[in-house]
Amino acid sequence: MIENFLYYVWQYKKLNVLHLKTTQHEPLEIISVGLLNLNSGPDFFNGQLRIGEQLWAGNIEIHVKSSDWFLHNHEQDAAYDNVILHVVFEHDTEIFRNDNTIIPTLELKSVIDKDLLDTYYRLFSAQNKWIYCENDFANVSEFTIYNWLERLYIERLERKSKGIEQLLKTSKYDWEAVLFKLLVKNFGLKVNGEAFASLARSVDFSVVRKQQSSLVALEALLFGQTGLLDHKATDGYHVKLQSEYQFLKQKYQLNNHGVVPCQFFRLRPPNFPTIRLSQLANLYHTKQQLFSKVISAATLSDFYLLFDVATSEYWTTHYTFGKSAKSSTKKMSRSFINLLLINTIIPLKFYYAQHKGDYNHEMIMTIIRAIPSEKNNIVNGFNQIKQVSKSAMESQALIQLKSEYCEKQQCLKCAIGNALLSK
Incomplete structure (x- = not known):
């Protein structure tokens, strides 16, 4: 399990949002997931939640385990004082604010969509694969692939x-x-x-x-x-x-x-x-x-x-x-x-x-x-999975895809990876 996947789950609400409860058994309603933070500090800014009868506005922090809070030394960082919800895949310990009140925690492992979780494990547990999604790449629609390649x-x-x-x-x-x-x-x-x-x-x-x-x-x-x-x-x-x-x-x-x-x-x-x-x-x-x-x-x-x-x-x-x-x-x-x-x-x-x-x-x-596709190991690798490179536009885009996404495990930022997870 990687945190980027949990960011994806939270950002796009890929979970059963009905009848959510915190680990303290309080009803939880997600009004706004907030804005993903790409810099230092809490993972999502300006989220809005209803916990019990109380409306909250503030930041959301995401970890694989609750105890990662201490592993990352957040208890020593004032930037995390206004976290209103701790979202974790597995809850293994309570986290307290400086005033000794518990930070509400949402455990995801029982509320994430099961098909999504199965697809995630299938993609990211692949061993000795040229790219993680090579068994599924050919099934992605051409519309999704070519729009993504143009953007790349x-x-x-x-x-x-x-x-x-x-x-x-x-x-x-x-x-x-x-x-x-x-x-x-x-x-x-x-x-x-x-x-x-x-x-x-x-x-x-x-x-x-x-x-x-x-x-x-x-x-x-x-x-x-x-x-x-x-x-x-x-x-x-x-x-x-x-x-x-x-x-x-x-x-x-x-x-x-x-x-x-x-x-x-x-x-x-x-x-x-x-x-x-x-x-x-x-x-x-x-x-x-x-x-x-x-x-x-x-x-x-x-x-x-x-x-x-x-x-x-x-x-x-x-x-x-x-x-x-x-x-x-x-x-x-x-x-x-x-x-x-x-x-x-x-x-x-x-x-x-x-x-x-x-x-x-x-x-x-x-x-x-109008320029013919380049021929190199990257282009040949993708074409063996699915014939996608028709011109130099696609061959250049495939180089970008392999070097900046596949090799860096950025599948969750990739339109192809998102399409597979959405299935």
């Missing part, structure tokens, strides 16, 4: 907004700089994400802005800051980039002491840091004022056109310096652009809209629903 997706965007807000402050409210830092990190994907993020932190965006007219300068800047130009030159283009970087390093007093080294190991060649950095350089070379273009784009097709960018000419026949490969135009793939949209562009558009006071996210929801 917005919740995930709101969580990401906090990071963007902090980044905006440290970037002195330069939206272009914020976009650059977010994009650079996500160009590195999972393997080189932190290395690319450290690259973005190592150079002020004003330097990037000043060099946008020259693709060679942008490549030299990015390659040089990541340490990819530190080795002996192997061909003419390599020499050219090294020379350009030395000029930029002296001009802007650059250093890359805190930049994390890039990794090539176990990466497919199209995801090599050399290829991604060249694409990034070409993006900023060909799409100046990129933030304005991102905000203006309104459809998935707009974004595919905006990010229709390849590497510089050298990288059409190379994956690394000095080693020739079969010629191919190395454009950003649709799947890679989708990742940028999911992890960078849409969260930024969402936060920018809210920052401007626009809370209509219909366009964002249309775009995210």
